[in-house]
Amino acid sequence: MSKLLIFFFTLSFSGYGFATGISGICAKKLKQRKFLKVQNKYATGFSIKRYKGFFHLTIEKPWLSSKKSQEIFLVENSLSFPSTCQKYFNIKIPVKRVASLSTTHIPALELIEELKSIKAFSNLNFVYNKAVKEAEKKGDIFELGSPPSGERLVALKSDVVFSYSTSEPRVEGISQLIDLKIPLVFISEFREKHPLARAEWIKVFGLFYGKLDFAHKKFKEIETRYIEVTEIALKARPKRKVLVGELIKGVWKAPGGKSDLATLISDAGGDYVWADEKSTTMLNLNIEKVLVDSTKTEVWLPQNMAIDLKKLYKEENYKSIGSLQTLGVYNIVNRMGPDGGNDYWESALMRPDLLIQDLLKIFHPILIPGHDLIWYKNLE
Numbered sequence: 001m002s003k004l005l006i007f008f009f010t011l012s013f014s015g016y017g018f019a020t021g022i023s024g025i026c027a028k029k030l031k032q033r034k035f036l037k038v039q040n041k042y043a044t045g046f047s048i049k050r051y052k053g054f055f056h057l058t059i060e061k062p063w064l065s066s067k068k069s070q071e072i073f074l075v076e077n078s079l080s081f082p083s084t085c086q087k088y089f090n091i092k093i094p095v096k097r098v099a100s101l102s103t104t105h106i107p108a109l110e111l112i113e114e115l116k117s118i119k120a121f122s123n124l125n126f127v128y129n130k131a132v133k134e135a136e137k138k139g140d141i142f143e144l145g146s147p148p149s150g151e152r153l154v155a156l157k158s159d160v161v162f163s164y165s166t167s168e169p170r171v172e173g174i175s176q177l178i179d180l181k182i183p184l185v186f187i188s189e190f191r192e193k194h195p196l197a198r199a200e201w202i203k204v205f206g207l208f209y210g211k212l213d214f215a216h217k218k219f220k221e222i223e224t225r226y227i228e229v230t231e232i233a234l235k236a237r238p239k240r241k242v243l244v245g246e247l248i249k250g251v252w253k254a255p256g257g258k259s260d261l262a263t264l265i266s267d268a269g270g271d272y273v274w275a276d277e278k279s280t281t282m283l284n285l286n287i288e289k290v291l292v293d294s295t296k297t298e299v300w301l302p303q304n305m306a307i308d309l310k311k312l313y314k315e316e317n318y319k320s321i322g323s324l325q326t327l328g329v330y331n332i333v334n335r336m337g338p339d340g341g342n343d344y345w346e347s348a349l350m351r352p353d354l355l356i357q358d359l360l361k362i363f364h365p366i367l368i369p370g371h372d373l374i375w376y377k378n379l380e
Contacts, residue, residue: 021068022056022071024084025084026084026088029085030051030056030082030085033051035049038203038212040200042192042196042199043201044060044192045059045060045201046058046188046204048207053075053080054077054081054090055074055212056073057074058072059072062188065167070089070185072091073090074208075090075091075092076093076210089183091159091183093207095159095160095209097119097158098117098119098162098208099119099120099156099158100118100162101144101163102122102162102164103127103345104345104350105187106118106127106132106346107129107351108201108350110129110131112205112206112211114211115132116135116140118141119140119142120141120152123143125340126340126345127346128335128337128342128343128346129347133337142156147173147176153182154182159183160208161182163186164187185208190349193259194260195349195352195355196222198352199219199223199353200219201350202218206218222351222353224353225354226353226356229267229268233267233356233360236360236363239363240363241273241296241299242301243300243301244262244274244300244301244302245283245302246303246304246315247287251284251286252285252286253283254282256279256280256283257276258277258280259280262275267356268356269364269367273293291320291321298328299328299329299330300329300330301330301331301362303332305333306331306333307336307377308379308380312331328378330362330373330377330379332377334375358371358374359376
């Protein structure tokens with residue numbers, strides 16, 4: 001029965017596939033039509049063209065090793081959509097039933113008021129959102145597993161699957177879904193290097209629900225609040241020196257000086273100890289360097305799952321960095337679900353307007369007296 005379902009699903013979505021380029025007659029037809037390009041202010045990982053009756057979405061780098069973009073047509077009016085383009089990946093919008101493979105999709109769908117459209121998720125233990133957990137209890141959302149089950153997705157008959165791939169689909173067990181022509185959309189917001197660029201991906205989600213303008217409005221609200229907090233933080237004197245990261249097997253792991261977290265720290269009135277490092281990814285530092293660089297720091301953000309200082313200091317090598325004992329320690333463990341879901345990795349990264357308030361509260365609490373920490377917790 002499962003093989004029959006897969007065969008039927010493959011036939012049904014034979015026009016969906018995974019398109020990595022638009023060419024031929026379809027490309028010529030598109031050139032002849034007027035379109036409005038939706039301007040991104042921060043995000044670089046996607047672009048949207050609005051035509052009469054349909055949209056053309058381009059995901060620039062669906063996975064790390066990908067050399068081509070993912071091209072998707074979202075069709076509001078099938079009569080307006082060129083017949084020569086129907087062989088390419090196209091989805092009728094608005095969608096009604098979706099599956100998601102990442103917790104960071106949840107806050108975006110919640111913001112555009114489409115959380116109930118999620119009918120399946122990869123691993124529900126990682127979810128913090130209370131509405132999603134309640135839907136799980138009621139049986140309204142089922143688990144796909146990790147890697148996600150192709151057969152379960154076939155049974156779901158979802159309009160779209162919001163996916164992601166940090167390295168490449170084969171490694172993460174997603175290539176089978178591509179082979180089955182399941183309508184996967186690779187959401188790559190985690191590759192953006194500015195916190196507001198991540199949040200701007202809400203436009204992509206809004207597109208699938210016919211809510212692009214509404215999603216743009218929500219993003220503008222986030223941007224406005226974020227900028228308001230940065231203006232408050234400009235008054236901070238002096239900037240507080242901030243250490244970030246943790247020891248893992250004798251190596252200190254920390255975000256690069258050009259990463260989104262480094263930007264958040266700076267915008268919130270902090271002075272990241274490795275802000276001059278040009279990397280946008282992870283730094284791997286030896287203990288000697290950390291020992292020297294951490295001597296003048298005041299705040300430590302471990303960015304791990306330690307809920308108290310005893311668990312944090314379990315690494316023996318921490319003892320050699322005596323300056324750590326004098327720092328204010330704040331960790332991302334204030335919102336933890338009973339099954340292990342951490343809301344920092346779910347909502348915080350898509351809500352920089354709120355995350356920056358947490359950081360300002362830590363660095364300069366007098367400047368934001370009415371704010372209670374959402375994701376960070378003072379470890380004492």
